[in-house]
Amino acid sequence: MKKYFLLLSGFFILFSCEEKIIDKPDNLIEKDVMVDVMYDLALIQALRGSNNQVILDSNGIDATTYVYKKYKIDSLQFAQSNRYYASDVKSYNRMFNRVNQRIVDNKAVADSLEKKQNASKEKVKKLDSVGKSKKVQETVNKIKEANK
Numbered sequence: 001m002k003k004y005f006l007l008l009s010g011f012f013i014l015f016s017c018e019e020k021i022i023d024k025p026d027n028l029i030e031k032d033v034m035v036d037v038m039y040d041l042a043l044i045q046a047l048r049g050s051n052n053q054v055i056l057d058s059n060g061i062d063a064t065t066y067v068y069k070k071y072k073i074d075s076l077q078f079a080q081s082n083r084y085y086a087s088d089v090k091s092y093n094r095m096f097n098r099v100n101q102r103i104v105d106n107k108a109v110a111d112s113l114e115k116k117q118n119a120s121k122e123k124v125k126k127l128d129s130v131g132k133s134k135k136v137q138e139t140v141n142k143i144k145e146a147n148k
Helices: 002-016 031-048 052-058 063-070 075-086 089-147
Strands: none
Touching: 031 052, 031 063, 031 075, 031 089, 063 075, 075 089
């Protein structure tokens, strides 16, 4: 994910230094959609650093292409829109802040779900061990009665 942000930051710096304002592309991606695309691409970048990328690759899935299809855009349209938005430093920074906030919010939700799942697993383990203890005790009692 750091590489993705560094790459976009590079675009950000490169295009913010230009004196000429970038013309609005004909097929500009809407700002809200662009934030969604940037969010998905940030997740993909994080995914590339994990073992899950191997699963995608082994199944012939290109996650970036999937994102483009999901939003019905192509890489050129994304690049042109990204360039256009990067030309307005303040606006582009706000877009990144929205992406970052979404990542933070979703991480908190994921952490909460993981905590609940782990607590649930612990309950199952306890119940399982209690059930086994009862069965063991019943078996011991049967053996004692049989030996009387």
